[in-house]
Structure formats: C-alpha cells, structure tokens
Amino acid sequence: MLSGKFAITIHILTLLTKFPNDFLSSEFIAGSINLNPVLVRKEIANLKAHHIVESKEGKNGGTRLAKNATDITLKEIFQMTFDTINLGYAKNQPHPDCPVGKKINENLSGLYADLNEKVSLELKNITLEDFSNQF
Numbered sequence: 001m002l003s004g005k006f007a008i009t010i011h012i013l014t015l016l017t018k019f020p021n022d023f024l025s026s027e028f029i030a031g032s033i034n035l036n037p038v039l040v041r042k043e044i045a046n047l048k049a050h051h052i053v054e055s056k057e058g059k060n061g062g063t064r065l066a067k068n069a070t071d072i073t074l075k076e077i078f079q080m081t082f083d084t085i086n087l088g089y090a091k092n093q094p095h096p097d098c099p100v101g102k103k104i105n106e107n108l109s110g111l112y113a114d115l116n117e118k119v120s121l122e123l124k125n126i127t128l129e130d131f132s133n134q135f
Helices: 005-018 026-033 037-049 074-081 104-123 128-132
Strands: 053-056 062-065
Touching: 005 026, 005 037, 005 062, 005 074, 005 128, 026 037, 026 062, 037 053, 037 062, 037 074, 074 104, 074 128
Parallel strands: none
Antiparallel strands: 053 062
16 A cells, blocks of 8 residues: 655655755654654664765764766656555455456556556656746
8 A cells, every 4th residue: 555655755855865965864854754753764764774874973973875867767756665566456356256246456557567567667767856946
C-alpha cells in the first residue's frame, strides 16, 4: 500500500539540495516537514544505505547529499521508498466460483504492473535537481 514515505523522502532530499554545502540536522528537517525527528532519521538511514546522503555526528553534524542532485532521478527515489505501487487486494479469499472473485487479484496484479511501468517511465526523466528547481 502507498504511504507518505515518497513525499517525506522527496522533502528531505529537496531541502538537502537547497543547502548543498551544509549538514542539516534531523531536527531542522523535521521542522520543515512537521514530523517527528525519529521518523526523519529513519528515512535518512534508508538514504544512507543507498549512498544518496552522508551524515556527520556531533555538534555541527547532520546530513547532506553524497551525490549531485543532477545524478539522482525521481525513479531512484521512488524505488528506494517502494518496491512497487500496490493499491491493495481483496483481503478475504474471493469465492472461486464467482466470475469476478476468481480473477480479481490476478487482474489487479496486472493493473499494478502497468502502473509501475508508467510511473517508472515518467520518473526516470526527472532529476532531483529538476524537481528542486520548482522551489
């Protein structure tokens, strides 16, 4: 299912793009998003694991981009936050004799695969720099 992780991650990365030479604290980032700093640090950990950001501890510590914003696509960011778009399936096992029930989950899988392909095609041509230039 979709969550706000993509929006949170894009917000973090856009802030870091706007302050390329600064290490931004999780408290500063959380204040911008109006989110608990613990949740921000969780997303930053995911970005660190993908070598998108680097962090420094201590009084002047924080996080900054480890890659140039022109080298990061929104497709990469999307794939870091979701494996695929999934809007859900029937929770109960549908009745196998029902013409809809017996194929609903299979047909939803096909629809979601098409959505993922279209989203990826759209996002692969937009860099973090492109997105950040809107602000």
